Amino acid sequence: MPPTPAMPSVSSTAADDARYMRLAMQEAAAAAAADEVPIGAVMVAGGQVVARAHNLTERLTDVTAHAEMQAITAAATALGGKYLTGCTLYVTVEPCTMCAGALAWAQVGRIVYATPDAKRGYRRYAPACLHPRTTVDHGIMADEAAALMQSFFRARRQ
Numbered sequence: 001m002p003p004t005p006a007m008p009s010v011s012s013t014a015a016d017d018a019r020y021m022r023l024a025m026q027e028a029a030a031a032a033a034a035d036e037v038p039i040g041a042v043m044v045a046g047g048q049v050v051a052r053a054h055n056l057t058e059r060l061t062d063v064t065a066h067a068e069m070q071a072i073t074a075a076a077t078a079l080g081g082k083y084l085t086g087c088t089l090y091v092t093v094e095p096c097t098m099c100a101g102a103l104a105w106a107q108v109g110r111i112v113y114a115t116p117d118a119k120r121g122y123r124r125y126a127p128a129c130l131h132p133r134t135t136v137d138h139g140i141m142a143d144e145a146a147a148l149m150q151s152f153f154r155a156r157r158q
């Protein structure tokens, strides 16, 4: 078997993770302010933010316009390559199966999500769909991300 090429480092400190997740939460708040489901995402490569995005499904009238999809496209454009092996995606809610599939195609190096999504999250339906070398962490700012989602949907039901 040929040796697999080394993955670029996607390591980061807990302080970095918290800082980038806070940026993703700002994106989620921007989505909420625009009456979009409040999910935000930030793509980081080499200690630099290369994409910031939030859910745009209402504005674009496009069910595929999830924060992660926007972040993948913007990061690939910024970096000039379709594979995001050296990138970490910070997202406020566990990706859905569509986004997890796209993150697999992009071979994103690491995914960090804040709060799980028991109804729509990829882990329920397709826990093995990510790229085998993608690492996943979760739980950073989980309470804040979940509270933002809950207050958004509570307000919608009224």
Ligand SMILES: [Zn+2]
Residues within 6 Å of the ligand: 066, 068, 095, 096, 097, 098, 099, 100
């Ligand atoms: Zn999604």
